Structure formats: C-alpha cells, structure tokens
Amino acid sequence: MNTWFIIAQALGVITIIFEFASYQIKDKSKYFLTTGIGSFFWMTMFVAMGLAAGMDTQLSLIVAATYSTIRNLVFWQVFSRDTPKSKEFGINFLLVMIVVALVAGTLAIINSPAEVQWLHIIGMIAALSFVIGQYLPGVHAVRITVAIYAVAVLLTQTPLNILYGDFRWNIMGILIECAKIASVVVFYVRYRTQPQKAQLQFAKP
Secondary structure (H helix, E strand, O other): OOHHHHHHHHHHHHHHHHHHHHOOOOOHHHHHHHHHHHHHHHHHHHHHHHHHHOHHHOHHHHHHHHHHHHHHHHHHHHHHHOOHHHHHHHHHHHHHHHHHHHHHHHHHHHHOOHHHHHHHHHHHHHHHHHHHHHHOOOOHHHHHHHHHHHHHHHHHHOHHHHHHOOOOOOHHHHHHHHHHHHHHHHHHHHOOOOHHHHHOOOOOO
16 A cells, blocks of 8 residues: 555545535536536546556546546536527537547447446446436436446446456445435435425526
8 A cells, every 4th residue: 555545545535525515516517517526536536546556557547537527527617608609519519428438438348358248338328328417407317327327337347347257346436436326315315305496506408
C-alpha cells in the first residue's frame, strides 16, 4: 500500500459524497454540475490508482471517467442556459455521446473473454440507457437508469469476475456504485408521501 493508493481511496470517498448528493438534487443543471464534479474526482481516483499499480491497468477506466466528466459538464451548461440553441446543441451532443458509447462498448465486448461477453453486453445496454436517461425530462428516468447501470457495473467489474477466475476486487468501485443505488433509494423514501414535490424545480430539456 503506497501513497498513491491511499490518495486514490481518499478521492474515491470524495467521489461517493458527490455521487450520493447528486441524486438528491431536483434541479437538472445543479444535478449535472454536482455529478460532473463527482466524475472528475472519479477520474483522478483512477489516475492515482494507475500511479500506484500501473497506468496500463487503469487507462480504459480513466478514459471512461473523462468521458463522463465532459458529458456531465457540457449538459450542465446546456441546462443552465436553457435556450433553443443550447437545447439543439444538447441533442446533437447527446447523439455524439451515444455513438462514442456504442463504439467503446462494442470494442469492450469484442476484447472481453467469450465467457463474460454477455455481462459486457448488459453493461453496454445499461450505460446507453443511463446516458439517455440523464437527458430525459423529469426525475425518474435518470434515477431508474442509474440504478440499473450501477447494478450492471457491479456485475461486470467486481464480484462476479471471481466466477471466471479473476480474483481482483475493486472495493472502492463497489462502494461508489452502491452509493448511487442508496442515493436513489433515499430520494424516493424522502418523497414517498408527497411524490409531486419531487418534480419541483426540475428543469426540462
């Protein structure tokens, strides 16, 4: 356990805080800003892990986290400005992000062992659903899709790998995805008696 590994764990804790907080926010632009900051710390966590254990093992994760950071911060600007031009740009940017996710997901599936390709297919479908769900109006699409995506990440990246002889555990990765699921649960518990309040102040694209 070296210094960079400890730093990575600290950055992971910061990521958890921002990820949990983001799904308690009803305003769309504030949500994207908060989760964008969380994605930035998520990216720096993987950089620190790369410095601790070898950058080659973390490069794909750094790219994925950078993709997430850029997407969220661009959408933050789109929803903050809330103009016809920003909405048009947002739709075009969303389409580009979907294409990028499709290409990256397909490459990941092709390069994965045949025994676990089905897991990566589930992961790609869940990731695409989440990217689209983030942009859709209302509070439910993003929360439902992020919960599904978090479960898919847990399946494709963590404990089930052991079934195929891969005994690497990413404890911080597990905690980050669990934090997303927990935040969604807390959000719905908060508004279970007054569901109409969950929609207040939530900007639509």
